[in-house]
Amino acid sequence: MISSTSTVRFAAQTDATTSLLAIVNLVRKGEATTKPDIGRVTGLGRGVVTQRVEQAITLGYLEEADFGPSSGGRAPRTLRFRAERGRILVCAMGALHLRVGVTDLDGRILARSHRVWDIASGPDATTAMAMRMFDDILDADARSRIWGVGVGVPGPVEFESGRPVAPPIMPGWNGFDVRRPFIERFGAPVWVDNDVNLLALSERSRRRESGQDDLIYFKVGSGIGVGLLSKGHLHRGANGAAGDIGHVRIHDAGRLCRCGKTGCLEASAGGWALVRDALEAVERGESQALAAVRERTGEITPVDISIAAQNGDAVSIGLVQRSARLVGESLATLVNVFNPAVIVVGGAISASGEIFLAEVRQRVYELSLPLATRDLVLVRSINDEDDPIRGGAELVREQLFEIHFGRWFAEGQPSLSALETVN
Known part of the structure; x- marks a missing residue:
């Protein structure tokens, strides 16, 4: 007793x-x-x-x-x-990019590296490339002080296990233990999340003094995804799938999506869908501007379409506006359900500026309830290239100091043994 x-x-x-x-x-x-x-x-x-x-x-x-x-x-x-005592590593994987960075415990970026990379290269090649990039920017002192690693992936991920689940644009990644290679290399706790959640966390850090704790980050890049912040906390859902709005079905859409289903929002409004439609328009001889891009570079990217729209290309403007209209309709549903204080729209397609944003605003305000939009702020992301690294550091700092701090603080720095549920 x-x-x-x-x-x-x-x-x-x-x-x-x-x-x-x-x-x-x-x-x-x-x-x-x-x-x-x-x-x-x-x-x-x-x-x-x-x-x-x-x-x-x-x-x-x-x-x-x-x-x-x-x-x-x-x-x-x-x-x-004493933020200088430890280091946080971030690996931000995108559909066509790979970024790594090193921050201190306050999230200040100390070093970073970026390269064009296709996530379809597979998990082994991608993680090996990330390790080589870290080798290039880590000095001996930083290696001895790594407190945690944050990894972002462009697909649905089960947060508790750190494993992607049936990611449409990540062949070979289904069920892959993303944490394991980083744990084995750095001997530190690792957290894995969807890439859009990292962007939402970066926006949270930028708006910390504004009181805008209920936020939607809507990314329209190659694919489409949403990060949801409720009272400053990420809403991941029961299994980590919250925010995967790119695969909701839209009305009168029959295009085949990369996920294998038909009629998904992403299959009509995502960057890869706009590239598909742009190439078809070029084949029909409808856009000299996009034809010139393909002739010069051998391909057309979502950024190319955004730039061509800003330069007055009618086909590109039409593609961007159609994407914005569909995105706005989907966002209106989220506004009625979630009632955010601010919506931040980011990604390559949003780079077309007001051509995209004006159409999104019109549909959101037209289709949402007056009370839900009374104080709503809808803005374009500044698209800072450091945002994925900043968001990854936010993820690690939150896990270390606000969720798991009591389990390891007496040791002076986090260890895998103290955070056994993380590895």
Whole structure:
């Protein structure tokens, strides 16, 4: 039988741990950076705050920095989170691109690399290429301080296992253990998510001070996908499939989709579908601009269509507007169901600017409920090439410090043994 004294002691230890974790995260996020601030936010007494701060300094998470502003007495010493102690690695896989990056524990990008890459090359070749790219940008010091790895893939992924499930554009990837190669190479915990979720997390970091916590990131690139943020938290659904709107059926559409079904939104409005239709238009002699692109480069890409639309090519404008109309209709359904504060539209097709966005706005406001659109902001993403890396770092930081922190903080840095459910 456990004595009442033991129960009280255990409760006190639990409270001490909880308050210690909370203090580190308050400083890490910049929400409280002096002992008086920490006391006001947490309600803890001065002596308890001092004790917890000293513990955090001893464990290596915090250190004293400059003096803060005085409120009448002696100026308080500020505290800073030691973001330089660890490194986060990010591998962002796209349909036709591969990006890797290294950040500190605050998510600041320290090094990055990018190359054109076809995800259809398969998991072994793709992960091997990612490792070579990491080798090029990692120095010996960074290798010894890797705290976590974030990986984004352009398809549905079961978040708990890190395995893609029947990804339409990723032949050979179904059920592949994406985490395993990275764990074996770097010996750190690894999290795998859909690529659009990483973009949504990047937008969250950009809008942290705006209070726009209910957000939809709608990507129209080669394919179509959605990242959903509810009160600042990703909504992945029961199995990680939330947001796969590219494969909802649309009215009067009979085109065969890459997933094997007919009538999917992506098969009519996605970048690969617009390329298909653009090539057909070129064969019919309807677009000199796109014909010139194919003659010069041997192919037509979604970006080529967006650029041609901006330059006044009638075929390209028609393709972009049709995509926008279908996207807007699908977004209107999401707006009525999800009621976001902001919608961010990104991807190669959105690069056509107002030609695309104006049509999307018109359909969303026309088909959504007035209350759902009363305060809605609908904008185009800035399409920063670092967004996938920034979002991957956000994913890892959230998992390390807000979800699993209590399991490994006493060790001073995360380990696979402490995060056994992650590997």
